[in-house]
Amino acid sequence: MKRNALLLCFFLLGALHVSAQRSPVDEADQNINNIPRKGQRVSMQLDNRRVETSWIKQLSDQFPGKVKNNKGTITMDGVTIPDISPTPVRVISRVEALPTGTGVWWSIDLGNAYLGQASTPTQWKAGEKYLKDFARAMYREDLVAQITDAEKALVTSQNNHMSVIAKSDAVKKEIEKNKARKLEIQQQLAVNAAELQQLNNQVDSNLKEQEAARADIVNQRVALEAVKERMGKIE
Numbered sequence: 001m002k003r004n005a006l007l008l009c010f011f012l013l014g015a016l017h018v019s020a021q022r023s024p025v026d027e028a029d030q031n032i033n034n035i036p037r038k039g040q041r042v043s044m045q046l047d048n049r050r051v052e053t054s055w056i057k058q059l060s061d062q063f064p065g066k067v068k069n070n071k072g073t074i075t076m077d078g079v080t081i082p083d084i085s086p087t088p089v090r091v092i093s094r095v096e097a098l099p100t101g102t103g104v105w106w107s108i109d110l111g112n113a114y115l116g117q118a119s120t121p122t123q124w125k126a127g128e129k130y131l132k133d134f135a136r137a138m139y140r141e142d143l144v145a146q147i148t149d150a151e152k153a154l155v156t157s158q159n160n161h162m163s164v165i166a167k168s169d170a171v172k173k174e175i176e177k178n179k180a181r182k183l184e185i186q187q188q189l190a191v192n193a194a195e196l197q198q199l200n201n202q203v204d205s206n207l208k209e210q211e212a213a214r215a216d217i218v219n220q221r222v223a224l225e226a227v228k229e230r231m232g233k234i235e
Contacts, residue, residue, distance in 0.1 A: 039107030
């Protein structure tokens, strides 16, 4: 029961932690193949590898055949992102580890300008929303995974609790068997003691019978000698 309570507390604290997480998007430059590129980056307090896998999957699902991944540098040519640009654009993206978690960065070549907070504010807002939506989806996915893990841990804890109870019941049954066996042994000892007393009594009785038999032998010998003596006196 204590373990269940601890798990519940852990889950509630974890849920509060996730609800307090934010997905800030800032302007950031990246050096790609020795070329500095301006772009925007969303930060998440999540595992780097899992974020990278999900990010590549999302882009591949949305832009099949367009996504190329070369040692962590993701490029897409001639893709259309309706909320950002009605015409095809070129995208370069990277997923990187940050001191606070993971960052998803991308640079979008709009043809006549690069995505920038000051230079293309409308497209910037659309790109910011795209990244934030991805981050929120990742947080929801992470929370679902936490719930699944917590449920599995709770089931394991409950099964363990039932196992401990079953073990306790088994021990109690063994105690009852032991008590019954002890009573049986005590009864057998009582019967054995009575039998021993009876045998001792028989031994005592036999000794008395032996004494009586020896006395009878002596008497018979005396009587025999008396008869022989009388026979010797006949003239």
